[in-house]
Amino acid sequence: MKIFTTDGIRRIDEATIEAENISSLDLMERAASAVAYEVISRWRPSKRLVIFAGPGNNGGDALAAARMLSEQGYRSEVYLFNIKSSHLSPCCSTNKDRLQDCPNVEFNEVVDTFNPPELGPDDVVLDGLFGSGLRSPLKGGYSALVQYINDSGAYTVSIDVPSGLFGEWNMGTDHRNIIKAKLTLAFQFKRLSFFFAENAQFVGEVKVLDLDMDERAIAQVPTDFYLIERDDVKAALRPHNPFINKYDNGTVFLVAGSYGMMGAAVLAARGATRAGAGLVTVHAPRCGFVPLSTAVPEVLFEADRNEIFTTNIDLYHKYSVVALGPGMGTSDETVDAVDTFLKSYRQPCILDADALNCIAKRPILLRSIPKGSILTPHEAEFDRLFDLHRTDEERLKKAIDVSKLYEVTIVLKGHYTMTVRPDGKVYINSSGNAGMATAGSGDCLTGVIAAFIAQGYAPDWGVVLAVYVHGLAGDIAVEEQGTHGLIAPDIANSVGRAIHSLVKRPE
Numbered sequence: 244m245k246i247f248t249t250d251g252i253r254r255i256d257e258a259t260i261e262a263e264n265i266s267s268l269d270l271m272e273r274a275a276s277a278v279a280y281e282v283i284s285r286w287r288p289s290k291r292l293v294i295f296a297g298p299g300n301n302g303g304d305a306l307a308a309a310r311m312l313s314e315q316g317y318r319s320e321v322y323l324f325n326i327k328s329s330h331l332s333p334c335c336s337t338n339k340d341r342l343q344d345c346p347n348v349e350f351n352e353v354v355d356t357f358n359p360p361e362l363g364p365d366d367v368v369l370d371g372l373f374g375s376g377l378r379s380p381l382k383g384g385y386s387a388l389v390q391y392i393n394d395s396g397a398y399t400v401s402i403d404v405p406s407g408l409f410g411e412w413n414m415g416t417d418h419r420n421i422i423k424a425k426l427t428l429a430f431q432f433k434r435l436s437f438f439f440a441e442n443a444q445f446v447g448e449v450k451v452l453d454l455d456m457d458e459r460a461i462a463q464v465p466t467d468f469y470l471i472e473r474d475d476v477k478a479a480l481r482p483h484n485p486f487i488n489k490y491d492n493g494t495v496f497l498v499a500g501s502y503g504m505m506g507a508a509v510l511a512a513r514g515a516t517r518a519g520a521g522l523v524t525v526h527a528p529r530c531g532f533v534p535l536s537t538a539v540p541e542v543l544f545e546a547d548r549n550e551i552f553t554t555n556i557d558l559y560h561k562y563s564v565v566a567l568g569p570g571m572g573t574s575d576e577t578v579d580a581v582d583t584f585l586k587s588y589r590q591p592c593i594l595d596a597d598a599l600n601c602i603a604k605r606p607i608l609l610r611s612i613p614k615g616s617i618l619t620p621h622e623a624e625f626d627r628l629f630d631l632h633r634t635d636e637e638r639l640k641k642a643i644d645v646s647k648l649y650e651v652t653i654v655l656k657g658h659y660t661m662t663v664r665p666d667g668k669v670y671i672n673s674s675g676n677a678g679m680a681t682a683g684s685g686d687c688l689t690g691v692i693a694a695f696i697a698q699g700y701a702p703d704w705g706v707v708l709a710v711y712v713h714g715l716a717g718d719i720a721v722e723e724q725g726t727h728g729l730i731a732p733d734i735a736n737s738v739g740r741a742i743h744s745l746v747k748r749p750e
C-alpha cells in the first residue's frame with residue numbers, strides 16, 4: 244500500500260472530485276458520514292460528545308459529522324474556532340449553516356474569547372481542529388486549547404490526523420502542541436508520521452476510513468513510501484520447482500559468533516536454513532565448532548584461525564551471498580578482519596550487528612562497503628555509525644541520505660522496520676510484534692535476508708520480503724508463547740511456517 248505525502252493526498256482528493264464529477268462538499272459528506280458511523284458504532288447517544296472544529300475543511304468534517312450524529316439522536320456541544328471572524332473555508336462555512344437548525348446541537352462560534360467547557364474522562368472529544376492543511380506548529384490560543392484537551396483525560400477521537408501533527412515530518416514541533424488522540428480516524432490512508440515511535444502517543448489506535456478515492460489517481464500519484472502487507476509478499480513469493488536441487492536454492496556464507504556469543508551464529512544460521520537457503524556455511528572461531536554442530540547440524544562449519552574471535556575472513560569458495568556480523572564481537576583483530584574483507588570483497592554483502600559496530604570503530608570503512616550491500620542496524624547500531632538521533636523521524640531522514648551517499652540499502656529495525664533504498668524508496672514493514680524485542684531476533688533476520696537473496700530474489704526487493712517473513716514468523720510464534728515468553732529460537736523455527744502460509748501452491 245502506498246503511503247502518500249500530504250501533497251499527494253490533496254492530488255488524489257482533487258482527482259476523485261474530478262473523476263466522479265462531485266463537489267468537495269460531497270466528498271466531505273462521505274468523510275463525515277464515515278466519522279459519524281465510527282462514533283455511533285462505539286458510543287450510545289447518551290454519551291457526552293464535545294466537538295471542536297477548526298476554520299478549514301477538517302473543521303467542516305467535524306460540523307458535518309455533528310449534523311449527522313444529531314440526526315441519529317446524539318447530542319453534542321460544538322465549538323467552531325473562527326478567530327476574529329477571519330475566514331472559514333467554503334465547505335466549513337456551508338456546514339456551519341447546515342448545522343444551525345439541527346436539534347440536539349449546542350453550537351458555539353469562538354470569535355475572540357473562549358470559555359472552555361468542563362471536560363473529564365467520561366466525555367468523548369471529537370477533534371476536527373486541523374488536518375492536512377496545518378501550515379506551522381500550533382501556538383498561542385490553539386496551543387492552550389490542545390493542552391487543555393490533552394489534560395482533560397477525555398477520550399479524544401481525531402478526524403484524519405491528530406490536530407497539530409504534520410503528516411510527514413514533525414521535527415521542531417513542541418509535543419505539547421499536538422492532540423493526543425486515543426483513536427485517529429484517518430481518511431483513506433495512514434500518514435508517514437504515524438509510523439514513528441515518538442508519535443504513537445498522539446495517534447493512538449488508527450482506523451483507516453475508506454472514502455472510495457479514485458483508484459487511477461491512487462495508482463498514478465507517485466510516492467517514495469510504501470507499507471508492506473501480506474498480499475504484497477504473497478504475490479512475490481515463488482513456489483519451489485519440484486526438480487530443484489540445493490544449489491539452486493543458493494549458498495550462504497555467514498561470518499558470525501565469538502566466544503560467549505555463539506548463540507547469535509546459531510540463530511542466524513537457523514534463520515537462513517528455515518528460510519530456504521540450499522547450503523549454509525558458518526565461519527566462526529574454533530570454539531564455535533561444538534555448539535554449532537550440535538545446535539544446527541544442518542550447516543557447515545568453517546574454522547577461523549583464532550580460538551575465540553574471528554581474525555581471517557577468507558572466501559575459499561564462491562557463495563551466493565555473504566553476511567557478516569551476528570555475535571562477532573569487536574576486538575581489534577576482528578575489526579582488522581572486517582577491514583581487510585571490505586577492501587577486497589567487491590560483491591554486495593549483508594552487514595549486521597558487530598560488523599556494523601566494527602565499522603563504527605573505524606568509520607573510514609564506510610567508504611569501503613561494496614555498493615548494493617545491505618546494512619541492518621537497530622537504532623543504537625545506526626546511531627553508533629551515523630551520530631546520535633533523538634527520534635525515528637531524524638533517523639529515517641539520515642538513513643535516506645546515507646543510503647544514497649554510500650549506495651547501500653539500510654534496514655532500520657524497530658516496531659515498524661523501514662527498509663531504505665538508495666533510490667529514496669522506503670518500505671515500511673507491517674508484520675511483527677513487541678515479543679520480538681528479545682535478544683537474538685535480529686540475528687535470525689540476518690539469516691532470513693541472506694536466504695532470500697541466495698535463492699535469487701533481487702536483493703532490493705528480497706530484503707523487503709525477508710523482513711516481512713521474519714515479522715510474520717514472530718507473529719506465528721507469539722500465538723503460542725505470548726509476547727513475554729517469545730524467544731529468538733521460536734522466531735527462527737517459525738520462519739518455515741511463515742513462508743509456507745504465504746507461498747501460493749502450484750495449481
Ligand SMILES: NC(=O)C1=CN([C@@H]2O[C@H](COP(=O)(O)OP(=O)(O)OC[C@H]3O[C@@H](n4cnc5c(N)ncnc54)[C@H](OP(=O)(O)O)[C@@H]3O)[C@@H](O)[C@H]2O)[C@@H](O)CC1
Binds near residue numbers: 298330372377381385
Ligand atoms: N480536500 C478534500 O476534498 C477533503 C478534505 N477533507 C478534510 O479536509 C482536511 C484538510 O482541510 P484543509 O486543507 O482546509 O486544512 P485544515 O487542516 O482544515 O486547516 C486549514 C485551516 O487551518 C488554518 N491553519 C493552518 N495552520 C494553522 C496554524 N498553525 N495556526 C492557526 N491556523 C492554522 C488555515 O489558515 P490559513 O493558512 O488559511 O490562514 C486554514 O483556515 C483534511 O485533513 C480532511 O479532514 C475531507 O473532508 C475529505 C475531502
Ligand SMILES: Nc1ncnc2c1ncn2[C@@H]1O[C@H](COP(=O)(O)OP(=O)(O)O)[C@@H](O)[C@H]1O
Binds near residue numbers: 660679687713
Ligand atoms: N516492538 C517490536 N515490534 C516489532 N518488532 C520488533 C520489536 N522490537 C524488536 N523487533 C524486531 O526484532 C528484531 C530485533 O533486532 P535486534 O535489535 O538486532 O536484535 P538482536 O541484536 O538481539 O539480534 C528486529 O527485526 C526488530 O524489527
Ligand SMILES: [K+]
Binds near residue numbers: 372373401402405
Ligand atoms: K484533526
